[in-house]
Amino acid sequence: MAGSSHILVVAAGRGSRAGEGLPKQYRSVAGEPLLTRTLRAMLADPSVEGVTPVIHPDDEALFQQSASILNGAGSGRLGAPAHGGATRQQSVHAGLEALARRNGPKPDIVLIHDGARPFSSPALIKRAVRHARLHGAAVPGFLVTDTIKQVSSDGAVVGTPDRRALRAVQTPQAFAFDLILDAHRQASEAERHDLTDDAAVAEFAGHQVFVFEGEPENTKITTLDDFARAEARIQSSLLDVRVGQGYDVHAFAPGDHVWLGGIKVPHDRTLLGHSDADVLLHAITDAILGAIGDGDIGAHFPPSQPQWKGAASDIFLKDAMARVAALGGIVAHIDATLVCERPKIGPHRDAIRERIAAITGLSIGRVAVKATTSERLGFTGREEGIAALAIATVRLPV
Numbered sequence: 001m002a003g004s005s006h007i008l009v010v011a012a013g014r015g016s017r018a019g020e021g022l023p024k025q026y027r028s029v030a031g032e033p034l035l036t037r038t039l040r041a042m043l044a045d046p047s048v049e050g051v052t053p054v055i056h057p058d059d060e061a062l063f064q065q066s067a068s069i070l071n072g073a074g075s076g077r078l079g080a081p082a083h084g085g086a087t088r089q090q091s092v093h094a095g096l097e098a099l100a101r102r103n104g105p106k107p108d109i110v111l112i113h114d115g116a117r118p119f120s121s122p123a124l125i126k127r128a129v130r131h132a133r134l135h136g137a138a139v140p141g142f143l144v145t146d147t148i149k150q151v152s153s154d155g156a157v158v159g160t161p162d163r164r165a166l167r168a169v170q171t172p173q174a175f176a177f178d179l180i181l182d183a184h185r186q187a188s189e190a191e192r193h194d195l196t197d198d199a200a201v202a203e204f205a206g207h208q209v210f211v212f213e214g215e216p217e218n219t220k221i222t223t224l225d226d227f228a229r230a231e232a233r234i235q236s237s238l239l240d241v242r243v244g245q246g247y248d249v250h251a252f253a254p255g256d257h258v259w260l261g262g263i264k265v266p267h268d269r270t271l272l273g274h275s276d277a278d279v280l281l282h283a284i285t286d287a288i289l290g291a292i293g294d295g296d297i298g299a300h301f302p303p304s305q306p307q308w309k310g311a312a313s314d315i316f317l318k319d320a321m322a323r324v325a326a327l328g329g330i331v332a333h334i335d336a337t338l339v340c341e342r343p344k345i346g347p348h349r350d351a352i353r354e355r356i357a358a359i360t361g362l363s364i365g366r367v368a369v370k371a372t373t374s375e376r377l378g379f380t381g382r383e384e385g386i387a388a389l390a391i392a393t394v395r396l397p398v
């Protein structure tokens with residue numbers, strides 16, 4: 001019987017070659033943090049029992065934000081993050097030790113993947129697991145098509161290896177768990193911290209490593225140019241543009257605040273209805289679901305189910321975002337209008353936009369929130385309730 005497999009995603013680096021700013025794994029690529037994309041790719045194969053991220057201790061909040069966008073999309077199999085070290089090798093070792101300390105059985109197979117490689121396919125994960133079972137230590141690679149030169153420090157060519165014997169290797173690298181944990185322990189005890197991949201760690205410990213077919217598209221995002229290429233690649237595949245609309249109404253009742261766009265707004269009444277009655281988030285959620293033809297908020301979160309009573313509505317919006325991401329798409333833009341006499345929305349507009357941007361992972365320039373009165377006409381004019389309308393633009397792969 002096949003045993004269990006687990007994936008370690010190392011994401012504790014500082015991204016120094018990608019220039020200043022956030023660590024590269026938390027920067028946005030086509031509207032989503034790079035690490036969110038990588039984690040989703042790793043969670044895509046349901047036969048993998050779990051995915052453990054290895055992060056820098058300073059990045060807890062950034063990590064939680066990136067992981068929260070996954071919502072659904074296999075995220076139940078995302079484990080608590082381990083803390084990495086000063087080099088990739090030390091981060092992998094720390095992650096393996098964290099897995100070894102876990103309660104319960106250890107995985108038979110562990111795949112070790114760079115957080116900076118968001119483009120791996122589920123087929124590559126399956127191939128990696130299969131070859132690890134076959135050989136104990138296996139890495140994805142492909143023939144090099146350029147001639148490779150060995151050079152001395154002054155740039156003088158000192159050799160031209162036969163390229164037929166060369167392979168460019170990538171991740172996920174796949175191993176029997178005990179083999180690679182022991183190899184990392186040996187390298188660490190020998191104070192070898194300069195090994196640039198886990199195959200080299202296994203080789204150091206005397207194991208035979210095999211190469212299986214990798215994916216040229218499975219590139220690593222290392223420099224700013226790589227970010228530009230990744231962005232262009234994702235954007236150019238998203239040519240199926242959809243527009244969805246959402247509309248929602250909630251009635252006023254006695255109370256002292258309303259939830260609008262994930263912000264608690266003081267008011268002399270409250271809103272009644274599904275969850276926390278956040279009429280704005282409900283309309284936006286329905287607009288996104290409409291764009292992908294996937295029902296509406298009530299179909300996925302029936303008001304008859306007691307767990308949604310009083311629930312914070314960001315859950316529903318994150319779920320809709322995850323449904324778009326699961327189709328390989330992005331939400332390009334949200335435009336929403338609140339219709340009410342009171343409370344006045346202007347003073348809260350920026351906070352609401354920021355909150356929606358944080359929930360969705362969109363930049364604030366892609367979130368518009370407007371408000372209007374209905375000139376004292378109709379139920380909103382009589383201050384019996386608030387209405388919200390929203391439009392979402394979604395881009396999906398063709």
Ligand SMILES: Nc1ccn([C@@H]2O[C@H](COP(=O)(O)OP(=O)(O)OP(=O)(O)O)[C@@H](O)[C@H]2O)c(=O)n1
Pocket residue numbers: 010011012013014015016017018025054084085086087088089091092114115116117220221222
């Ligand atoms: N101390 C480190 C260094 C790297 N990594 C991870 O290993 C992967 C491959 O490393 P690289 O692309 O070199 O990332 P950085 O080390 O962040 O980049 P740089 O070398 O430019 O600083 C990345 O997902 C990175 O986060 C890690 O977990 N811990």
Ligand SMILES: C[C@](O)(CO)[C@H](O)COP(=O)(O)O
Pocket residue numbers: 088114169170171196197198220
């Ligand atoms: C592990 C790796 O991605 C295989 O190609 C590569 O060695 C990582 O190198 P980095 O300098 O840590 O990015």
